[in-house]
Amino acid sequence: MLKKYLILFFVxxxxxxxxxxxxxxxxxxxEVSVLTYGPGYALYEKFGHTAIRIQDPVLQLxxxxxxxxxxxxxxxxxxxxxxxYMKYKLVRYSFPPSLRGxxxxxxxxxxxxxxxxxxxxxxxxxxxxxxxxxxxxxxxxDPFFNNCSTKPADIIKNVLGANVIFKDDFVIEDSSIRQLxxxxxxxxxxxxxxxxxxxxxxxDKIATSKxxxxxxxxxxxxxxxxxxxxxGKEEDxxxxxxxxxxxxxxxxxxxxxxPFIIFFILFLIGLFITFKDFKNNTRSKWLDFLIFFTTxxxxxxxxxxxxxxxxxxxxxxxxxxxxxAPNIIISFLLNRKNPPRWISKYILFxxxxxxxxxxxxxxxxxxxxxxxxxxxxxLIIRYTYLLKFTRNFE
Numbered sequence: 001m002l003k004k005y006l007i008l009f010f011v012x013x014x015x016x017x018x019x020x021x022x023x024x025x026x027x028x029x030x031e032v033s034v035l036t037y038g039p040g041y042a043l044y045e046k047f048g049h050t051a052i053r054i055q056d057p058v059l060q061l062x063x064x065x066x067x068x069x070x071x072x073x074x075x076x077x078x079x080x081x082x083x084x085y086m087k088y089k090l091v092r093y094s095f096p097p098s099l100r101g102x103x104x105x106x107x108x109x110x111x112x113x114x115x116x117x118x119x120x121x122x123x124x125x126x127x128x129x130x131x132x133x134x135x136x137x138x139x140x141x142d143p144f145f146n147n148c149s150t151k152p153a154d155i156i157k158n159v160l161g162a163n164v165i166f167k168d169d170f171v172i173e174d175s176s177i178r179q180l181x182x183x184x185x186x187x188x189x190x191x192x193x194x195x196x197x198x199x200x201x202x203x204d205k206i207a208t209s210k211x212x213x214x215x216x217x218x219x220x221x222x223x224x225x226x227x228x229x230x231x232g233k234e235e236d237x238x239x240x241x242x243x244x245x246x247x248x249x250x251x252x253x254x255x256x257x258x259p260f261i262i263f264f265i266l267f268l269i270g271l272f273i274t275f276k277d278f279k280n281n282t283r284s285k286w287l288d289f290l291i292f293f294t295t296x297x298x299x300x301x302x303x304x305x306x307x308x309x310x311x312x313x314x315x316x317x318x319x320x321x322x323x324x325a326p327n328i329i330i331s332f333l334l335n336r337k338n339p340p341r342w343i344s345k346y347i348l349f350x351x352x353x354x355x356x357x358x359x360x361x362x363x364x365x366x367x368x369x370x371x372x373x374x375x376x377x378x379l380i381i382r383y384t385y386l387l388k389f390t391r392n393f394e
Contacts, residue, residue: 062096099245112238321354
């Protein structure tokens with residue numbers, strides 16, 4: 001799916017003719033609109049998409065301005081992406097071919113035509129044309145604060161200034177950025193789990209109405225209730241709404257081999273082995289090695305994202321309470337026949353960290369993935385047994 005879109009965008013990008021458009025003025029029949037597309041099946045499509053369209057029947061223009069393009073062939077793309085320097089760009093191309101791609105994928109599409117004067121339409125056109133120049137097209141993408149969906153509102157504000165009034169009537173209840181995100185992807189999927197483990201508590205603050213706009217659905221709702229001042233009077237910012245493609249919303253589904261199933265199976269296996277160890281007064285060193293090594297690896301990844309990348313939402317990640325980086329060293333110490341005497345104090349410290357998780361969760365300082373509940377219980381049970389067992393070495 002991704003390859004298909006990249007090929008389409010590349011072909012259309014080759015035919016970019018920005019220089020030919022410089023100095024052109026839109027006619028009185030021109031329209032500026034915001035396009036909202038429904039979600040697809042791939043993880044990066046789950047949130048939908050937003051773009052801007054300018055059409056002028058007199059000049060025979062029908063262009064789409066898409067801020068969601070990224071080039072996988074760019075030098076060091078994956079390294080920069082990992083570090084949080086995600087360079088996206090604006091591309092401009094003919095609208096009809098792009099709509100066919102969404103039609104093939106059976107994703108709904110809606111268009112909101114903006115209530116603008118001819119002068120404002122031309123200002124909009126000039127702004128986008130200038131933005132589409134190779135020297136201006138690239139920008140650093142942030143999935144929550146600077147993406148294809150936040151751009152239209154920013155551009156409308158830049159073009160209309162004090163003449164636009166963004167309403168917040170579409171916000172009907174207080175939600176955090178994380179909650180808004182989790183409404184778009186099924187909780188019981190590996191994609192959702194990975195995102196929720198990787199990102200910190202900045203996502204758990206209550207979102208302002210502006211922060212809702214990282215999601216295309218809320219851009220649509222925001223524009224629908226916003227106003228523009230014309231001749232000293234407030235009018236609707238959107239004068240016409242069209243359904244370009246009428247497809248039902250994609251149903252949210254869990255993965256066939258879901259995180260909940262896998263972690264519950266691991267819980268049962270770990271519980272059974274711990275019960276056997278308790279009865280026989282033994283310790284399955286391989287199980288302890290796997291638990292400590294795995295949680296240590298995840299802890300290192302969280303620290304890397306937190307301190308060594310530019311991801312705006314990676315810091316202050318309380319998943320570090322269970323994914324504790326030093327565990328990777330302790331895993332090798334526990335693999336010895338006789339671990340160090342101080343190991344029991346370390347395990348007691350880990351249990352204290354785990355006790356903090358429900359407190360942080362209850363007070364909504366940070367929400368944790370619910371798929372991990374059985375894993376958290378397993379950690380508490382195994383650490384408690386290890387605490388008792390390792391005290392024999394003191």
